[in-house]
Every structure is written in C-alpha cells, then in structure tokens.
Amino acid sequence: MTSRPGRPRRGRVALHLFLAVVALLWLLPVAWAVYTSFRPYADTAARGYVSAPGALTLANYANAWTDAELPRFFLNTALVVIPAVVLVLVLASMVAFGISRLSGRLNLALLIVFAAGSLLPPQVLVIPLFRLFLALPLPAPLSDNGLLYDQLAGLVVINVAFQLGFCTFVLSNYLRTVPGELVEAAVIDGASLLRALWAVVVPISRPAIAALAALQTTWIYNDYLWGLVLMRTGDKRPITSALNGLRGEYFTDTNLLAAASILVALPTLVVFLVARRQLRRGLTLGAVRG
Amino acid sequence: MLTRGQRRTIALIVGLPLLLQVLFVWLPAIASIGLSFTDWNGVGGLGAIHVVGLENYANLATVDPAFWPAVFHNLVWLFVFLVVVMPLGMFLAVLLDRQLRGGWLYESALYLPLVLSFAVIGLIWELQYSPSDGLINGVLGTNHQGAIIDWLGDRRLNLGAVIVAAGWRHVGYVTLLYLAGLKTVDPTLREQAAIDGATEAQAFWRVVFPILRPINVVVVVITTIEALRAFDVVYVINRGLNGLELMSVLVVNNLLGEASRIGYGSAAATLLLVASIVPIAIFVRWALGREAP
Numbered sequence: 001m002t003s004r005p006g007r008p009r010r011g012r013v014a015l016h017l018f019l020a021v022v023a024l025l026w027l028l029p030v031a032w033a034v035y036t037s038f039r040p041y042a043d044t045a046a047r048g049y050v051s052a053p054g055a056l057t058l059a060n061y062a063n064a065w066t067d068a069e070l071p072r073f074f075l076n077t078a079l080v081v082i083p084a085v086v087l088v089l090v091l092a093s094m095v096a097f098g099i100s101r102l103s104g105r106l107n108l109a110l111l112i113v114f115a116a117g118s119l120l121p122p123q124v125l126v127i128p129l130f131r132l133f134l135a136l137p138l139p140a141p142l143s144d145n146g147l148l149y150d151q152l153a154g155l156v157v158i159n160v161a162f163q164l165g166f167c168t169f170v171l172s173n174y175l176r177t178v179p180g181e182l183v184e185a186a187v188i189d190g191a192s193l194l195r196a197l198w199a200v201v202v203p204i205s206r207p208a209i210a211a212l213a214a215l216q217t218t219w220i221y222n223d224y225l226w227g228l229v230l231m232r233t234g235d236k237r238p239i240t241s242a243l244n245g246l247r248g249e250y251f252t253d254t255n256l257l258a259a260a261s262i263l264v265a266l267p268t269l270v271v272f273l274v275a276r277r278q279l280r281r282g283l284t285l286g287a288v289r290g
Numbered sequence: 291m292l293t294r295g296q297r298r299t300i301a302l303i304v305g306l307p308l309l310l311q312v313l314f315v316w317l318p319a320i321a322s323i324g325l326s327f328t329d330w331n332g333v334g335g336l337g338a339i340h341v342v343g344l345e346n347y348a349n350l351a352t353v354d355p356a357f358w359p360a361v362f363h364n365l366v367w368l369f370v371f372l373v374v375v376m377p378l379g380m381f382l383a384v385l386l387d388r389q390l391r392g393g394w395l396y397e398s399a400l401y402l403p404l405v406l407s408f409a410v411i412g413l414i415w416e417l418q419y420s421p422s423d424g425l426i427n428g429v430l431g432t433n434h435q436g437a438i439i440d441w442l443g444d445r446r447l448n449l450g451a452v453i454v455a456a457g458w459r460h461v462g463y464v465t466l467l468y469l470a471g472l473k474t475v476d477p478t479l480r481e482q483a484a485i486d487g488a489t490e491a492q493a494f495w496r497v498v499f500p501i502l503r504p505i506n507v508v509v510v511v512i513t514t515i516e517a518l519r520a521f522d523v524v525y526v527i528n529r530g531l532n533g534l535e536l537m538s539v540l541v542v543n544n545l546l547g548e549a550s551r552i553g554y555g556s557a558a559a560t561l562l563l564v565a566s567i568v569p570i571a572i573f574v575r576w577a578l579g580r581e582a583p
C-alpha cells in the first residue's frame with residue numbers, strides 16, 4: 001500500500017489493535033469450550049464457571065470418549081467420509097472432463113443441472129429421498145437390511161450425489177483456466193479419452209482436486225441432516241449426526257459436553273491446520289474467477 | 291470432431307454420474323412438488339396416494355401454528371445476514387487486504403468457525419449461553435436464581451442468540467470471498483484515486499466496490515442460500531421448537547414426527563424450493579452466463 005508519512009503509522013497500530021480484538025473475540029467461544037473441558041466438574045461447581053481454575057484435568061475427555069463409546073461413532077464417520085470423498089472426486093473429474101469435450105449448448109445445460117442441484121437446500125429433497133431409500137434395494141455386504149435406508153453405504157451414496165454438483169462446477173471452472181493444448185495433444189494423439197483423463201487432466205487439476213478433497217472431507221464429516229434422517233439405528237450414525245442422541249444420555253454435565261464438542265470438532269480443526277490453503281482455495285474456486 | 295468411440299466414452303463418464311445426480315437430487319426435488327398436492331402419510335404404498343389439491347398449502351397458512359413463525363424467522367435470519375453479517379465480513383476483508391504483517395493470524399481466527407459443523411457450533415454456543423454455567427451470564431452476573439437470562443430458552447431472545455452463533459461462522463465465509471475478490475482489483479486503480487485526491491473511503495466506494503460487483507452477487511446468493519438452509523444449529527439446540535421454528539425444521543419434523551405427514555411436509559419443502567429458485571437462478575446465470583467477467 002502507499003505509505004504516507006505521519007498518519008499511517010498510527011493508523012497501522014490502530015488497525016492491528018482492532019483486528020487483534022476481533023480475532024480474539026472470534027476465538028473466544030472455542031477457547032471457552034476448551035477451558036471448560038479441562039476443568040473437573042467439582043471445581044466448577046465450587047468456584048463457578050467464570051473463575052480461575054482450582055485444578056485442570058483430562059478426565060472429561062476420557063469419560064466422554066469411553067462412556068459414549070465415541071470410537072464407534074468416529075469409525076462410522078470414517079466409513080462414510082473416506083469412500084464418499086474418493087468417489088465424489090473421481091466422478092466429478094469424469095464429468096468435468098467429459099462435458100469439457102462437448103459443444104456449447106449441451107455443455108452448458110449439463111453444467112446447470114449439476115451446479116444448480118448442489119445449491120438446493122437439502123430439506124427440499126429429504127422427504128422423497130427418505131421414501132426412495134426405503135424402496136431401493138442394496139445387496140448384502142453393503143447393507144444388512146437389503147435397503148439403502150439405515151446404512152452407512154446409503155449415506156455414502158447421498159453425500160456423493162449431493163456434493164457432486166459443487167465438485168463438478170469447481171473442477172470444470174478450473175479446467176477452463178488451464179491451457180487446452182495439453183489435453184488436445186493427448187486426445188489428437190489417439191489416446192483414448194479415459195487415458196487422457198487419467199494421464200493429463202487429473203494431474204493438471206491436482207490443485208483443484210486437493211482443494212476439493214480438503215473441503216469435502218470437512219463438509220461430509222460435518223453432515224448432520226442425512227445421518228439424522230436416512231439412518232434410524234442410533235449406533236450406526238456418524239458422529240456429527242449422533243450428537244443429539246449422545247448428549248442427552250452421556251454428556252450430562254457442562255464440562256463433559258465441552259470435552260465432547262472439542263473431540264468432535266478436532267478432526268476438522270486438524271484439517272484446518274494442515275490444509276488451510278486448500279480449504280481457502282476450495283471455497284473461492286467456485287465463486288471467484290482467476 | 292468426436293469419434294464414435296469418444297462419444298461413447300463421454301456418454302459413459304458423464305452419463306453415470308448424471309444418473310446419480312438425477313436419481314438422488316433432481317427426482318426427489320421434483321417429487322416434493324408432486325407429493326405436496328397429496329395427503330400421503332407413507333402408509334399403503336403409492337396406490338394409497340390421494341390428490342388433495344392445495345389443501346396442504348391452505349393448512350400450512352391457516353392452521354399450522356409453526357408456519358408463520360417459521361417464515362418470519364427465516365426472513366429475520368436472512369435480513370440479519372444481509373444487513374449485519376455481510377457488511378461486517380466485507381469491512382473486515384477491506385482491512386485485511388492491506389497486507390499487514392501477521393494478517394494471516396487474524397484471518398485464521400475468522401476462518402476457524404468455517405470448518406466446524408453447525409451441530410458442533412450449536413453445542414459450543416450452548417456453553418456460552420447456558421443459564422447457570424455459561425460464559426455470558428457468568429460475565430454479566432446473571433447466572434444466579436432470580437437474575438437468570440435464558441438466552442436459548444426464552445422465545446424473545448433465542449432466535450437472536452442462534453443467529454449470532456450462525457453469523458459467527460458466516461462472517462469468515464464473507465471475508466474470505468471478498469478478500470479473494472479484492473486480490474483481483476488492480477492496485478494502480480487505487481493509487482490513481484489517491485493521487486486524484488480521493489480519501490480511502492471514497493476510493494473504496496467509487497473505484498473498488500464497483501469492480502467487486504461479481505463478488506457481491508456471489509456473496510448475496512451464498513448468504514441467502516445459507517439462510518434458507520439453516521437447520522442443524524436450531525435442531526441441535528431444541529429441535530426447532532419454541533421460538534426457533536424454521537421452514538427447514540417444518541419439513542423434517544413432519545417427516546420424523548410420529549405421524550409421517552409426507553404430503554404436508556412436502557408442501558413446506560416446495561415453498562423452500564420456490565424461495566431458493568431465485569438465488570440459484572441468479573447464481574447459475576452469473577456463473578455460466580456468457581457476459582460474466
């Protein structure tokens with residue numbers, strides 16, 4: 001920025017001060033949850049919650065972890081998130097590349113179908129989807145009741161279908177920014193389209209795919225509605241959707257609830273720390289050109 | 291020109307995902323519209339469906355005590371997001387755009403809530419709002435018998451309290467989008483404005499803001515859709531009852547309630563669909579239109 005003498009220095013300090021206050025204010029709710037989670041219930045009962053700690057403990061974490069059998073729910077989540085993220089990225093790469101080979105009008109129509117679908121509020125589809133999941137058969141190793149309903153595989157299906165539009169939109173936007181010669185060369189070279197997709201398009205799109213992988217991991221991990229409505233057995237729910245059931249039964253005091261909240265937030269916070277750049281790119285790729 | 295084999299390959303790699311998308315997204319969305327004109331309660335298969343015309347809509351508007359509160363709450367949500375959260379996010383983006391040393395730290399603090407699920411956000415804010423154990427009442431000294439402010443239980447307060455929690459997350463999203471947009475603004479334009487004697491505020495409103503027009507469209511659309519989708523955070527807090535009614539909750543509660551009122555719930559879903567068509571159409575037009583920058 002242009003720096004004019006005199007005024008800017010003081011302005012900078014004020015700016016830093018203001019932004020620091022805002023940043024701290026934004027961290028405060030999470031920090032408060034962390035603080036509460038480290039305090040023994042007896043300590044907060046005696047001193048009140050807004051007080052200096054008499055003791056700090058990890059016991060709330062241990063209790064939340066074992067009493068509510070959290071490992072089981074984290075496993076359910078992993079069984080949904082990992083296959084869903086892989087599948088949605090593979091399918092979206094296929095579609096984005098496929099429609100990039102099509103001519104104007106068809107290309108546009110298909111993009112609209114995919115992009116618009118991903119913007120619908122999920123509650124718009126949830127009722128017929130519920131009936132559809134009860135009606136569609138799914139064979140044995142994937143389903144223990146012969147249906148899509150009440151199955152982790154069913155949650156993989158709906159998460160993939162619902163996120164596919166967004167991923168396709170982002171990837172096809174990205175593909176439009178890469179110089180076409182590489183792809184053209186591969187295609188004209190007589191390589192099959194599938195080979196061009198695998199050997200040229202996917203490697204070129206790596207930045208966008210990495211961004212989407214980070215973003216979709218958090219989004220599918222954070223899904224609440226599908227796991228709530230399309231799953232009936234409480235024990236089979238992924239962790240986010242299971243929260244409502246668990247809190248009434250196991251997270252009986254504020255300190256335990258705080259520990260449980262942090263435990264459930266932790267995987268996404270790790271993604272945030274490790275892949276901040278990718279998340280940021282993923283969120284802006286769909287919205288901002290260039 | 292595509293060869294026959296290539297055409298077949300494209301049909302396959304586009305067709306299969308398209309089938310998935312149509313079967314699990316578009317078909318259900320359209321089925322919601324169809325079912326909204328019936329009285330189906332899910333019993334007795336598709337043969338037991340009776341068409342009842344607009345009865346569900348009439349009942350929603352005249353009988354259902356949750357309907358008008360839900361509409362009103364969605365509108366309040368949208369209003370606060372557009373009038374408070376969005377300008378705040380934009381303001382912070384403008385400040386953060388000045389390449390401050392350590393600016394990424396401030397940015398990270400704002401973006402952190404973006405990775406949290408709304409379900410976890412609901413729980414984390416319960417810890418702030420809790421009547422006797424929460425941070426807010428503790429600091430205000432209103433956490434003891436007789437003085438308690440029940441932020442999430444009092445129906446005059448809870449909508450505002452929940453919107454604060456949701457806005458806490460959404461501000462970061464707005465800031466992120468505007469920052470990305472500001473990066474595309476040519477810095478010489480601003481320097482030129484400064485040389486011409488414009489103050490920073492003038493330079494922003496006259497030079498930068500008009501260039502941000504495409505971003506403004508995206509942010510308004512995303513903000514509107516977020517407001518229409520709002521569900522998880524209220525459902526975690528009290529299942530969307532007692533002051534936290536929303537259209538999305540109306541849909542889900544009619545499906546999961548003891549009587550599965552599919553036709554009736556679908557009418558609420560259809561209204562939600564109608565409301566979301568405008569922002570979706572704007573976005574699609576903007577994103578795919580030929581005139582887009």
